[in-house]
Amino acid sequence: MDYIQISNYLKAMAHPTRLKIIIRLSRGPQCVNDITGLITGRQANVSQHLSLLRLHGIVDCRQNGNMKCYFLKNPKLIKKILTVFQ
Template sequence: MDKSNSIRFEAQAQIMKALSHPTRLFIVHELGRAERCVCELTEMVGADTSTVSKHLSIMKNAGIVDCEKRGTSIYYSLKMKCVLNFFTCVNEVLKKKVESQMVFA
């Protein structure tokens, strides 16, 4: 693994990491439907505002979401649209996992 590749894999890993938390996946899922302000997401997630804000900031830094201030609120939107396609792929893996585990049930 040479240096430039190692840098690339680290950058990719950072994006994947930003997508590796249930709450963040929920938010991505929700933003795939419509943009939302922090307070709406906070309500939906059911956690502390600061917690949700931090999740959003992680995804913003990773380039997954974008935000725009309008009035009092900050509206977040999904920038990385292609991630939605990937969920199909992830769900297939999950389906296979469930099936293979059924063998032992």
């Protein structure tokens, strides 16, 4: 990963709503509706952030009946970054 890719990855993480989502997902998978509950914002906006996170390879999801379950694609990497800030 070169510095351009790293900066893209960090930029995707570096939004308060997205980071909040990431922190939540670092404790386990969640569906969109539950994630929306954490955020002061609309479901559509949460979906926008989730699709950006997916585009950058930070999260992925699987259909689960009616719902979609999001999870971190590389939880180890994310957890390492988060623990640096504690």
